[in-house]
Amino acid sequence: MNEGLVVISGCSGGGKSSLLAELKARGHRVVEEPGRRIIAEETANRGNALPWRDLAAFLRRAIAMAIADHAAAAGSAGWTFFDRGLVDAASALQELTGEQVLHPLCTAHRYHRQMFMVPPWAEIYVTDTDRRHGFEPAVAEYQRLATTYPALSYDVVLLPKTSSVARADFVLSALAERDH
Template sequence: MPSPFILSGCSGGGKSSVLDELKDRGFTVVPEAGRRVVADALQTNSNALPWIDPLAFCRACCDLHMQDLAKLPNQERRVFLDRSLIDLFAYLEMKRISVPADLGAALRAVSYAKTVFLTPPWQQIFVNDQERKASFKEAALEYEHLLSSYRSLGYQVTLLPKTSVADRTDMLLNELDQMDA
């Protein structure tokens, strides 16, 4: 099975909309672990929230992400991930928290496609909700850490343009098609 492709970037930058479009076009899409961990923590009064216990949050995200990867169907068609374990490392770096050994071991155990797509900060579409409490300024800082982390780990980063969801999705798929040709 080919390695899954990562779509990451600025919180509130339009990742979910592009991933929804990819899903509508028949691709397998794995939802972001972080939003599911936050939703569960809010419902169960867990401390695994990024604004309460960043390490507990990252460990819960890592566990859920690894479960998601283990459940991926064996298929030839491209698979897209909403974020990856690298996002957790960038988050911990941004918070100036050392990466625990167990999270480092998890990252070494996974294989992602070397081309990564990032959504840049985009003030006009940025919104907060119950699971996203960071300001636009914090989201933009998160993006800088993500960009740096992916590049430092040798990934080829492609930035999605600030345009319609359909155009962003077409651009992403066209780039992958060109790589396959």
């Protein structure tokens, strides 16, 4: 297990990116969401591995990117915060295709036991050119992740619906408490 690698996951549009921007501003390493990076690359290259064109190809790319991100961050001193991780992509691919990828991949590539889950937050949810799905699919995604992470023996900490600054304080405090 990599004790310094911490996943922030949960509902799309729930404030993960804002929280991670705050953690980065405080000097912590942050790994951007694989999905957003893949969409940017595929759009620039006129590729098809996009969630609205070929979801399975998109998820396979997200899995490969999450494994590479994990390997690149392993052994780093201090905290590294991930905007989503391998569990997110592997669980989505398994649900979509039935391929049994979740347990083998996620057992081989562990993050810090404590992870932070962003709940659905309709008041701040917005779509954009990369996030085209509505709030209901985002809630369904959240529900899948809220059961998947504990099933993989992660301690899920639900983040409060508050500012990014307060959320960052909450995350860092929870991690400090666990380490003492």
